[in-house]
Amino acid sequence: MSGPDWLEVRQGEAPLVVGMPHTGTEIPPEIEAGLVSPWLARRDADWWIESLYDFASELGATVVRTRISRTVIDANRDPSGASLYPGQATTELCPTTTFDGEPLYRPDAEPDAAEIARRRAAYFQPYHAALTGEIARLRTIHPRVVLYDAHSIRSVIPRLFDGALPNFNIGTNNGATCDPALEAAVAAACEAPGYTQVVNGRFRGGHTTRHYGRPDDGVHAIQMELACRGYMAEPEPPTPQNWPTPLDPARAGPTRAILRGALEACIAFAQATRDPK
Template sequence: MSDWLEVHRGEAPLIIAFPHTGTELPPELEGQFVSPWLARRDADWWIDQLYAFARELGATTVRTRISRSVIDCNRDPSGASLYPGQATTELCPTTDFDGAPLYAATPPDAAEIARRRATWFDPYHAALAGEVARLRTTHPTIVFYDAHSIRSRIPRLFEGELPQFNIGTNDGTTCAPELAAAVAAICAASGHSHILNGRFKGGWTTRHYSRPNEGVHTIQMELAIRGYMPEPDAPTPANWPTPFDPDFAAPLAATLTDILKACLAFARA
């Protein structure tokens, strides 16, 4: 694999995708951003470390190290909005989550967007599609789990404080209802807030790979960051990101372990 794309192959009927944990800014692009810190700020911080236990369960994981500010691997490559009428960011974002400009001067034009797509977006999704095909040769049913996190309060994107667990199945279309129900039940039992198909119904990845009638069930989990790392009221270069602390994250990791075990039980049933 390339130096920016990480693929760990497991044999269990479970794929976990990490489209937004990357923080790398290619040298030829880094100077175009207002600041490297701002270009990295909205990463799904430490999610790949939070889910490190998944490999012990036999899961396959696919991760890009490239920052979402360079190209967002969970957006529709056509440029169509996944959430019409709501604030969101583009395939190659021009603003951060709060609406501040990311670029010091001119944002990427159509040719540059196409170059970034060919360089990073397309190979990432080719790897995912390849793992889906590989596992489907040995498993009649697999679960594709798209792993995310986000700051708990972003007024431009949603009102108030986000629930701890945000489960997305695109209004019940991307997986069997019993899988969504099993995941929601574990979230409810955790004592933390949760919602099914709220503000985050599942991004392009969840929708694109969904083929429940053919044995591919997809589900997105958007975590509020506060559950696994201390979250300041206002991120600054001095306090963000908070270092990953396995002890702080352990309670949430335990719930996520139960969730992934439920995904495996569903697939194997």
């Protein structure tokens, strides 16, 4: 598909869209000029997710991915700026701090309201227009479509959560964004010796899951937040010299097999049931 050069859309025909809003590392020079550290601005990316899910197209899934860094715009935040987790630490639509709370911008260089609006129009809206368009396209083919929002995060970030995050963190906004059968099927696919999981724990689904998940209208959305240790080494603390580490085949292989089962469960769910609408 044609579109901005930072937006990747790989179309498939299966009733599944895989969104990747945080895998990007591209930062326009005019924005990078105001940052404290380009490395710090990229540190919280969802590293190697596009490689970990490289089998998605083989399953017939549609993949929508932005290569723009989440520091420029977080495509999984409410565009109004409202917090998705009131009372808990989080980052903004245009983040001004890292997950650990460090400032991203030099003094007086943080984006103002006009700049946030510009970035929203330039990057947020095209990404979500692509998601909307692909869901609509697949809904003309299938009575049910699943939107699977793919994420990852470092396993230990005390500012955001206590202890080490489970390997697989499934979010459906407490069951509001998809049929219970889909939630159960994805959770079952993630059951494996040596791995941990939680449903609607610290991460219950971001803007993407909550905005598009309309089970009564045939669109079922689910978020998967992976702990990075499941597919890459996690040195502590991460530094410019040691982070990000490469994708580790020994770790990624078993994790990829589990994730393949999760996506297959999404497709099976969508194909097995027919909505009346």
